[in-house]
Amino acid sequence: MTTLFTGAPDVQARGTTPSDADGEVTFTAGLTVHCGDTLTTHTRLTHDLHCPSSAPFALQLDGDGIVLDLGGYTIRRTGPENKNSQGIVIARGWMVRNGTVKGFGRAVMIPPGSGTLNVRLHKLALLDNTSAVYNYATTNFLITECRVSGNGVGLNRELDAGFGGFDVRSSVFTHNELAMLGDFHSIDVLDSTFTSNGRVFLCWESNIRIRSSTIAWNDAVGNIPNDPGFRLCRQIRFENTLIANNAAFAPATDPVWNPLNLSMLDTLVVRNGTGLEAAAGMVYIDGNTFYDNASGLTLSDRAGFPYTSLTGIVRGNQFLANDGDGLRVQPPSTPTVLNNLALGNAGFGIYAPTASDGGGNVARGNTAGDCVGIVCAMY
Secondary structure, eight states: TGOOOOOOOGGGOOOOOOOOOOOOOEEEGGGGGGGTTTOSSEEEEEEEEEEESSOSSEEEEETOOOOOEOOEEEEESSSSOTOOOHHHHEEEOSSOOOOOOOOOOOEEEEETTTEEEEEEEEEEEEOOSSSSEESSEEEEEEEEOOOOOOEEEEEETTTOOOOOEEEEEEEEEEEESEEEEEESSSEEEOEEEEEEEEEEEEEEEEEEESSSOOESSSSSEEEEOOOSSSEEEEEEEESSEESSSSSSSSSSOOOOEEESEEEEEEEEEEEEEOOOOEESSSSEESOOOEESOOOOEEEEESSSOBOOOOOOOOOOOOESSSSSSSSSEEETOOOOOEEEEEEEOEEEEEEEEESSSOOOOEEOSSSSEEEESSOOOOO
């Protein structure tokens, strides 16, 4: 837990094992809790709350280190939809757990002026809100065993006013328009599932790391814009993850990922409706399988701010039976390509006229040709 909340900017430095969230604390009985209350001690609900959308908030936490246990109950918005309505506001506090927050503009919100907070959300169902989690301060979130479904945005922030990090563990995101927004927030995901979302992520100004997770049946995996201003997706990194049956890697309006650094390790990319196109500065693509996608992997230089010519390593990958090229490296990019296997692709197996040939590449049975720019063996 210590490493999770040090504020370290590099998501790869974060820990991977959250502590037990069900520790015993002494709770105030929830019988007297009503909509609009501010809680200053540990509290466990004993009944559902139906709170009007016109109220400032359903409940507010304002006590150092306090826990709100929903007790399996639901806090639900009543009245007309209101995108500014607030469910649980955490001005000060440590954890919200064990229940449902449904139908608010902002289901769980950190308000402005809260200082720097470390907040745990555990075993929550955040359903049908405009934003499931909304940060308006500097907050490090640890989100464990939660279900985030039917929201406009799952993890969100106030523009140019919210900072911190989202550490997501063993959670499920489904049917959200956008599951996670990375904008002055690092995102570190472990053992989680993303299905049937519009987009899984938007990496705008962020480091995003996704490990041992499933990304399947989404409209798009995500988008990484080439911002004309100062915002940069500094790194997108996948490790041991399944990316399958998504309609596209990126929206048609923004089809190329533009991270400064792209890493993909030991990941299975299968039956997606487009290939992965990335214009990056540095790549590390190692031990992945691209199978039966509309196309495989296309790499090119990153234009705009800052311009960088793509370098890095593409090693030990398999490009199998894709409907376009297996691997395409657009000139003048110069990654080192070595020990890859390209079989049965409808385009070229490996097209890399300006790449550095690291040797050990194998290609056969590719319709347009096996290899361009490097030497491939048949076996």
